[in-house]
Amino acid sequence: MADKKFYLTTTLPYVNADPHIGFALEIVQADIVARYKRLIGAEVFFNTGTDEHGQKIFQKATEEGKDVQAYVDYYAARFKTLKDSLNLSYDAFIRTTDPHHVEAAQELWKLCAAAGDIYKKKYKGLYCVGDEAFLRESDLVDGKCPNHPNLKLEEIEEENYFFKLSAYQDKLLQYLSNANVVMPEWRSVEAVNFVKQGLEDFSISRVKEKMPWGIAVPGDDTQVMYVWFDALTNYISTLGWPNGKFDEFWNSGEVVQMAGKDQVRFQSIMWQAMLMSASIKNTDKVVYHGFITSGGQKMSKSLGNVIDPLTIVTEYGTDALRYFLARHINAFDDSDFTMERFKELYNADLANGLGNLVARIMQLAQTHLETPVNVEFVPYPKEFTGALEKYEINKAADFVWSKIQALDQKITSTEPFKVIKTDVEKGKSLIIELVKELAAIDLLLEPFVPATSKKIIEAIMANKKPENLFLRKE
Numbered sequence: 208m209a210d211k212k213f214y215l216t217t218t219l220p221y222v223n224a225d226p227h228i229g230f231a232l233e234i235v236q237a238d239i240v241a242r243y244k245r246l247i248g249a250e251v252f253f254n255t256g257t258d259e260h261g262q263k264i265f266q267k268a269t270e271e272g273k274d275v276q277a278y279v280d281y282y283a284a285r286f287k288t289l290k291d292s293l294n295l296s297y298d299a300f301i302r303t304t305d306p307h308h309v310e311a312a313q314e315l316w317k318l319c320a321a322a323g324d325i326y327k328k329k330y331k332g333l334y335c336v337g338d339e340a341f342l343r344e345s346d347l348v349d350g351k352c353p354n355h356p357n358l359k360l361e362e363i364e365e366e367n368y369f370f371k372l373s374a375y376q377d378k379l380l381q382y383l384s385n386a387n388v389v390m391p392e393w394r395s396v397e398a399v400n401f402v403k404q405g406l407e408d409f410s411i412s413r414v415k416e417k418m419p420w421g422i423a424v425p426g427d428d429t430q431v432m433y434v435w436f437d438a439l440t441n442y443i444s445t446l447g448w449p450n451g452k453f454d455e456f457w458n459s460g461e462v463v464q465m466a467g468k469d470q471v472r473f474q475s476i477m478w479q480a481m482l483m484s485a486s487i488k489n490t491d492k493v494v495y496h497g498f499i500t501s502g503g504q505k506m507s508k509s510l511g512n513v514i515d516p517l518t519i520v521t522e523y524g525t526d527a528l529r530y531f532l533a534r535h536i537n538a539f540d541d542s543d544f545t546m547e548r549f550k551e552l553y554n555a556d557l558a559n560g561l562g563n564l565v566a567r568i569m570q571l572a573q574t575h576l577e578t579p580v581n582v583e584f585v586p587y588p589k590e591f592t593g594a595l596e597k598y599e600i601n602k603a604a605d606f607v608w609s610k611i612q613a614l615d616q617k618i619t620s621t622e623p624f625k626v627i628k629t630d631v632e633k634g635k636s637l638i639i640e641l642v643k644e645l646a647a648i649d650l651l652l653e654p655f656v657p658a659t660s661k662k663i664i665e666a667i668m669a670n671k672k673p674e675n676l677f678l679r680k681e
Contacts (some may be wrong), residue, residue: 212460213249215241216442217305218470219258221339222282223267226289228499228506228544229467231516235532236496237465238295238598242654243595245296247394247587252456254445256301257283261434262340262413265420265437275420279304292517294525294657303422303444311444312437313425316411320484324371330410331364339434341368341410354469368412368430375480376406382479382489389475394468394495398475409477411436439478443487457488464493471495494598497541512532514544526656527553527677530638534604549681556608557677561652564615565663568645569639569672575627579670580639582646591651607651614644642667 219238220230234255241253259279267277283302288293301308319325332341335352342352342360352358379402382388389395412430413421421431442464446453456462460611464472474493482489498505501512519528531549536542572580594603618641627634646667653660659676666673 211249212456213244214456214460214462216254216464218466219256222257222259222279228514228516234531235529239654253297254299255297257286258438259304260421262418263336292520299445301441308444311421312422312440315440324484329366333360334363365414367410369408370411372406372408372480390494390576398471437616461490468495499544507578526659538600558679562676568641569666572642573672580642585647610648
């Protein structure tokens with residue numbers, strides 16, 4: 208794995224609201240993978256950012272009487288605070304209003320046009336502002352967008368540019384037939400079925416007079432790019448495409464995208480066809496996560512069940528949220544998140560679990576050992592690496608906590624605190640063994656709870672019990 212280039216990106220959240228728990232899940236999952244890949248020797252380029260164009264943003268800014276650029280600047284800054292709040296290790300934060308991104312989107316348009324895949328026609332269709340997408344009759348559920356049933360669909364009739372998605376049906380089926388280009392497997396089936404139903408060309412521009420907030424279409428000042436054509440380009444513009452680090456990471460490395468389950472159509476079909484049209488290598492893998500529900504219901508402000516990740520961080524700490532998202536949210540399926548369950552597991556697994564284990568072992572070491580234990584690197588167990596290579600983040604976290612529980616049981620069964628009273632050397636030997644096993648676990652903790660992991664290894668190196676890692680919450 209040494210010197211292997213690994214490119215990882217999240218989707219770009221839309222800047223029309225504050226960061227929510229669903230995006231926190233995606234960015235934390237991605238950060239865990241990025242940290243793991245670095246630990247095993249890969250050279251990683253980890254990208255995230257903000258999607259800042261489109262009708263939804265234009266409407267929101269207009270409703271609030273704000274300048275659109277000032278509006279997106281405010282929310283982009285809110286998303287940038289996640290780097291510290293969630294302890295993220297990303298290498299780039301791309302904004303779709305960045306000048307170099309605008310140039311890249313226009314360059315991609317020109318390549319697709321040169322390939323004969325862009326044409327202009329008059330069009331009439333139903334548009335969901337929530338998805339920023341035109342919907343077919345077959346997409347609707349009871350006449351409404353399945354993702355935004357509370358939003359009224361807009362009937363739009365105008366002359367737009369279209370991308371010849373229909374020309375890529377066979378190539379997309381061939382691409383999707385490759386193992387693991389879509390994970391989990393059932394999302395791959397979903398993508399293949401969507402393509403087999405027949406692909407329709409999709410609109411990639413809007414009339415500027417009606418919707419001025421977007422990137423100008425090359426050679427036509429009356430049109431701006433449809434937000435998806437613009438936003439998807441970020442995955443290569445962030446690398447400086449067509450120059451910069453693009454060849455190093457995209458062409459020569461492994462390219463992985465992480466996205467929500469509602470993104471299959473956009474990430475594994477539309478975006479891949481655009482890459483094919485521009486003669487750019489396709490994404491090696493797109494990993495789709497499920498949604499977070501609360502009390503078995505979809506989160507919504509009207510139900511009052513929206514969970515603010517930053518509020519949790521303020522009360523419980525960053526690593527507490529990272530831990531819960533890693534271990535107790537399924538890597539691929541929908542999962543429930545309630546504050547009652549979060550608090551229960553925080554106390555059980557962190558305060559009473561990991562925190563108490565570290566305190567017990569390091570108190571023994573501080574009391575009975577004259578010098579710090581010389582710890583050595585232990586190879587990562589295959590159960591740990593195997594799960595993370597398959598993006599089964601919750602399974603990898605489960606394995607780590609099984610090691611924590613086993614080490615806790617070892618203290619109970621060996622009773623070094625009793626042994627040392629009658630046999631000092633044997634007691635010291637048992638304590639040294641415990642510290643070494645704790646250090647081995649600490650290596651596995653780093654991707655999940657990096658700040659806590661750092662405190663543990665510092666305590667081991669100083670041969671000192673650390674301050675409480677996780678204060679119990681009553």
